[in-house]
Amino acid sequence: MEDKELINLWKTYDKKLEENLTLNRKNAEEITKxxxxxxxxxMKPLKVFTVIVGILWVTFVDVLIxxxxxAGGTFFLVSAIIQVILTKLAIGIYMYQLILIDKVDINDSILVTQERIARLKSSTIWTTRLLFLQLPIWTTFYWTETMWTNANVWTYIIQISITLIFTYAAIWLFVNIKYENRDKVWFQWIFNGKEWTPVMKSMAMLEQIEGYKVAHEL
Structure with a gap:
């Protein structure tokens, strides 16, 4: 066999191999998508359930407000208004997330999918931060002017201490709940479940697709 024929055979084999690798990469990408x-x-069933329950809850609280x-219940009124505002913001974010999930399509480019998942990740973190800001108001909604008028020194110390502790916890969590702390034990305890795990798995799978591309280029 002449050298020219060997070269042609090698080129043909190399071309078929390249086509097979490209096809396998595309199939792997499609399956991963x-x-x-x-x-x-x-994630949708839990989010839909949360939105429904949240709407019922804020409706109930609005009636109480x-x-x-x-009735002139100042402490309850202020606490309830703060709580319902934060809850309505969280409901709005959940609805936005449902729209993002519905828009994820296997025909989208990797960049588009990455952007939507990044938005899901960011909005999930923000929802949690907002909801933790409610902590202090669960220690103040039952206060009344009569309670404080007739309270002794220990009542003042205990009630104010509890509220300060919950306020500190709310502020600390609001500041520290961020993606950079995702490997911390307390962060994983808060975010372990249907609200977070699918997002992390999706991000990992997108990295796999990027790996396929890099391997192909090499």
Whole structure:
């Protein structure tokens, strides 16, 4: 066999190998995208349930606020208003997340999918930070002017100490709940579940796709 024929055979083999590698890479990408879509879709039932319960809750609290306004319950009124505002913000973020999840499509580019997952990650963190800001108001909603008028020194010390502790915890969590702390034990304890795990799995799978591309280029 002449050298020219050997060269042609080698080129043909090399071309077929390249085509097979490209096909395998595309198949791997498509399968990974399907897995990402499925993983994110698993978040929807809990988020829909949370939105429904949240709407019912804020409706109930709004009714209580009207009652407290008429009755003049200042402490309860202020606490309830803060709580319901934060809850409504959280509900709005949950609805935004549902829209993001619905928009994830296997036909989208990797960059588009990465952007949407990044938004899911960021909004999940923000929702948690906002909800933890509610901690102090759970120690003040039951206060009344009569309680403070007739309270002894120990009541003042205990009640104010509890509120300060919860306020410190709320501020500390609001400041420290960020992606950079994702490896901390307390962070993983807070975020372990359907609200976070699918997002992390999807990000890992996107990195796999990037790995396929890098390997192909090499």
């Amino acid at each position: 399907i897995k990402i879509q499925s993983s994110l879709a698993s 009207l009652g407290a306004f008429k």
